[in-house]
Amino acid sequence: MARRPSPQTWSKQEAILTAALRLFVERGFHGTAVPEIADAAGVAAGTIYHYFESKTALVNALYRHWKQTVTREIHAAVPATAPPRQQFTAIWRAMSAFATANPEAFAFLELHHHDSYLDDESRKLDSSLRDFGAAFVKNAQHAGAVKPMDPRLLMELVFGAFIGVLRARWERRAFVDDDALVKAEAATWDAIAVRPAG
Amino acid sequence: MARRPSPQTWSKQEAILTAALRLFVERGFHGTAVPEIADAAGVAAGTIYHYFESKTALVNALYRHWKQTVTREIHAAVPATAPPRQQFTAIWRAMSAFATANPEAFAFLELHHHDSYLDDESRKLDSSLRDFGAAFVKNAQHAGAVKPMDPRLLMELVFGAFIGVLRARWERRAFVDDDALVKAEAATWDAIAVRPAG
DNA sequence: AATTCTTGATTGAACGTTCATTCGTTTTTC
DNA sequence: GAAAAACGAATGAACGTTCAATCAAGAATT
Numbered sequence: 190m191a192r193r194p195s196p197q198t199w200s201k202q203e204a205i206l207t208a209a210l211r212l213f214v215e216r217g218f219h220g221t222a223v224p225e226i227a228d229a230a231g232v233a234a235g236t237i238y239h240y241f242e243s244k245t246a247l248v249n250a251l252y253r254h255w256k257q258t259v260t261r262e263i264h265a266a267v268p269a270t271a272p273p274r275q276q277f278t279a280i281w282r283a284m285s286a287f288a289t290a291n292p293e294a295f296a297f298l299e300l301h302h303h304d305s306y307l308d309d310e311s312r313k314l315d316s317s318l319r320d321f322g323a324a325f326v327k328n329a330q331h332a333g334a335v336k337p338m339d340p341r342l343l344m345e346l347v348f349g350a351f352i353g354v355l356r357a358r359w360e361r362r363a364f365v366d367d368d369a370l371v372k373a374e375a376a377t378w379d380a381i382a383v384r385p386a387g
Numbered sequence: 388m389a390r391r392p393s394p395q396t397w398s399k400q401e402a403i404l405t406a407a408l409r410l411f412v413e414r415g416f417h418g419t420a421v422p423e424i425a426d427a428a429g430v431a432a433g434t435i436y437h438y439f440e441s442k443t444a445l446v447n448a449l450y451r452h453w454k455q456t457v458t459r460e461i462h463a464a465v466p467a468t469a470p471p472r473q474q475f476t477a478i479w480r481a482m483s484a485f486a487t488a489n490p491e492a493f494a495f496l497e498l499h500h501h502d503s504y505l506d507d508e509s510r511k512l513d514s515s516l517r518d519f520g521a522a523f524v525k526n527a528q529h530a531g532a533v534k535p536m537d538p539r540l541l542m543e544l545v546f547g548a549f550i551g552v553l554r555a556r557w558e559r560r561a562f563v564d565d566d567a568l569v570k571a572e573a574a575t576w577d578a579i580a581v582r583p584a585g
Numbered sequence: 586a587a588t589t590c591t592t593g594a595t596t597g598a599a600c601g602t603t604c605a606t607t608c609g610t611t612t613t614t615c
Numbered sequence: 616g617a618a619a620a621a622c623g624a625a626t627g628a629a630c631g632t633t634c635a636a637t638c639a640a641g642a643a644t645t
Contacts, residue, residue, distance in 0.1 A: 217500060224623095365540065433633075
């Protein structure tokens with residue numbers, strides 16, 4: 190069953206995914222034509238259908254690939270036994286590192302509306318990452334470190350703040366270097382902390 | 388010179404804009420066909436081109452209409468001489484009121500990526516609202532109420548947090564009532580305040 | 586008051602284009 | 616030389632847009 194892809198197979202499939210990522214970020218899913226992706230990938234239009242069943246299957250594969258990557262990196266970065274404040278820093282840093290290393294992937298995942306084409310499996314990946322964030326908040330609340338509010342609301346607030354800062358960087362509305370991200374982390378912690386540093 | 392549009396004229400144009408708003412939010416601009424909009428508006432396809440030069444002109448008119456509305460409402464809500472903390476509440480409340488009264492318009496404006504079809508005039512409306520937010524932060528910093536960081540970064544952080552909370556509500560990932568919005572406002576103020584309440 | 590004229594709104598079939606996808610053929614790989 | 620990979624022209628559906636025809640209703644004419 191397991192296909193053993195040749196080296197070229199890998200690079201072609203990767204070329205398609207990379208080209209699709211760039212174009213989907215630039216023009217959106219519906220605004221991008223399959224032959225355009227093929228051109229950008231240096232591949233014939235038909236070749237795309239050798240690797241992906243359809244345009245929708247392609248965008249879902251892309252979404253899953255990057256969502257799994259960022260999820261894996263965040264999980265790996267958080268020390269399970271550390272105090273909440275340190276865990277928060279670890280989560281923020283992992284997201285920052287991902288968004289800095291893969292700005293287009295981050296823009297694709299978080300700056301676009303995927304509702305009309307994502308399948309159930311892709312949706313599950315998204316909600317599992319959000320569950321992780323909400324669980325962290327809940328735990329931090331039990332430790333008395335975070336305000337007693339709906340954990341999901343606080344998680345979405347934090348995640349929204351992070352996306353807002355990185356969108357400003359992506360769209361060149363603000364200069365955001367590593368130092369700015371560190372300061373933004375501290376500020377965002379103050380939003381959810383019970384006793385922010387004065 | 389002044390055209391006196393008949394009542395029917397007004398309602399047809401409004402029906403087109405309302406239908407387009409709903410469909411653009413649901414499927415995105417490129418994912419929505421003009422005849423679909425016509426169907427949803429109860430109008431013939433050709434009629435859309437009586438009111439709008441093109442599909443792109445339609446989406447820009449929609450964007451401008453709602454961006455101007457929310458901008459106007461925010462400006463009107465902020466008392467120019469009040470202390471920063473009160474101004475912040477006023478801004479947050481105005482945005483909450485708008486998003487609650489016009490959830491689809493808010494989703495259209497802030498949950499979608501418009502880069503590939505917005506014209507210069509529409510872009511100017513967006514940056515003027517952001518300038519207003521950054522000016523508020525700068526002023527609050529001079530008053531010693533807000534952390535000494537890049538005003539633009541703080542503004543984007545706050546706006547991002549707001550969008551995050553409202554997106555969670557729109558996508559039914561969290562239950563967000565008026566009380567939750569009030570609490571989220573206090574939390575977000577803590578993010579940018581110099582001396583958050585402990 | 587009844588009729589015709591004028592104007593702008595409205596229609597929906599038709600047009601040329603572009604799209605996602607297919608498939609017969611060629612090239613590459615082992 | 617068999618199998619897999621890759622090609623790209625072909626296909627039919629769907630797209631944005633156009634336009635000749637129709638309609639509604641107030642103004643002008645009788």
